[in-house]
Amino acid sequence: xxRLYFEDFAPGEIVEYGDMxxxxxxxxxYARQFDPQPFxxxxxxxxxxxxxxxxxxGWHTAAMLMRMSCDGFLNRSASQxxxxxxxxxxxxxxxxxxxxxxxxxxxxxxxxRSRPAVGLVEFLFEVVNxxxxxxxxQKNAVFVLRRPVDExxx
Amino acid sequence: xxRLYFEDFAPGEIVEYGDMxxxxxxxxxYARQFDPQPFxxxxxxxxxxxxxxxxxxGWHTAAMLMRMSCDGFLNRSASQxxxxxxxxxxxxxxxxxxxxxxxxxxxxxxxxRSRPAVGLVEFLFEVVNxxxxxxxxQKNAVFVLRRPVDExxx
Numbered sequence: 001x002x003r004l005y006f007e008d009f010a011p012g013e014i015v016e017y018g019d020m021x022x023x024x025x026x027x028x029x030y031a032r033q034f035d036p037q038p039f040x041x042x043x044x045x046x047x048x049x050x051x052x053x054x055x056x057x058g059w060h061t062a063a064m065l066m067r068m069s070c071d072g073f074l075n076r077s078a079s080q081x082x083x084x085x086x087x088x089x090x091x092x093x094x095x096x097x098x099x100x101x102x103x104x105x106x107x108x109x110x111x112x113r114s115r116p117a118v119g120l121v122e123f124l125f126e127v128v129n130x131x132x133x134x135x136x137x138q139k140n141a142v143f144v145l146r147r148p149v150d151e152x153x154x
Numbered sequence: 155x156x157r158l159y160f161e162d163f164a165p166g167e168i169v170e171y172g173d174m175x176x177x178x179x180x181x182x183x184y185a186r187q188f189d190p191q192p193f194x195x196x197x198x199x200x201x202x203x204x205x206x207x208x209x210x211x212g213w214h215t216a217a218m219l220m221r222m223s224c225d226g227f228l229n230r231s232a233s234q235x236x237x238x239x240x241x242x243x244x245x246x247x248x249x250x251x252x253x254x255x256x257x258x259x260x261x262x263x264x265x266x267r268s269r270p271a272v273g274l275v276e277f278l279f280e281v282v283n284x285x286x287x288x289x290x291x292q293k294n295a296v297f298v299l300r301r302p303v304d305e306x307x308x
Contacts, residue, residue, distance in 0.1 A: 034217040036224050037233070050234050058236070059217050063188040066213050070190050079191070080204050082212070082244070089238035
């Protein structure tokens with residue numbers, strides 16, 4: 001597939017990608033390492049909490065979004081990483097057996113004043129489960145190289 | 155140690171906690187699973203990129219912040235989880251051998267209108283490296299149970 005440059009991200013475009021099944025073991029493994037709260041660690045303990053059962057750490061869901069985005073488009077793009085996140089909402093719990101995918105909307109794209117070789121592309125990511133429910137939304141920008149002049153001319 | 159309730163988070167309070175050394179192996183292990191971009195996967199490949207060497211995934215740094223916060227105060231608090239993140243900035247790269255800690259500022263605290271047993275505490279988290287440089291900042295709120303009446307009266 002062709003490498004994606006700044007010019008390939010058209011504001012308004014919506015694409016979907018990803019298919020990640022969330023195993024209970026993966027939820028617990030993530031939580032043991034990074035977010036050891038009772039509702040992420042153990043089904044029985046989680047039932048007694050506000051979560052009502054085992055739920056994935058929100059940071060695990062964000063990590064799964066990142067992985068689906070790498071596989072879905074970032075790793076074949078000229079991405080230079082991002083400066084941060086503008087907004088991240090955990091809308092619904094992610095539970096064992098859920099299957100996640102991503103709907104990505106390109107919100108905007110602008111050239112960088114300080115780095116002429118690079119543009120900044122602004123995305124909205126919606127993580128959607130098997131019931132078409134949005135479980136997480138995230139807005140953030142990514143630096144992407146502009147298409148080299150020799151390629152544009154060819 | 156006493157359990158921390160909503161009333162224990164005073165706006166303006168600043169506390170520090172955490173001491174996490176970032177091993178190259180941990181950077182690569184995280185990246186393999188969640189963020190397989192060249193500058194997170196391999197020192198030699200990373201040298202050829204804009205990063206100039208291996209750097210941790212920003213999501214890995216956010217995960218390390220979460221772990222330090224669990225150990226530092228969340229797991230002895232009556233936390234009920236958070237609704238999301240308002241702002242997250244990756245200010246400087248995190249590299250192998252860095253040692254991270256957290257400076258937490260309590261920005262505000264307010265009761266929940268819909269859930270009288272719960273309050274929302276707003277935090278600024280700054281992740282600081284061994285050179286006292288801020289590498290990441292994050293603003294987000296956490297739901298925390300209010301102190302039970304019988305405890306408050308005792």
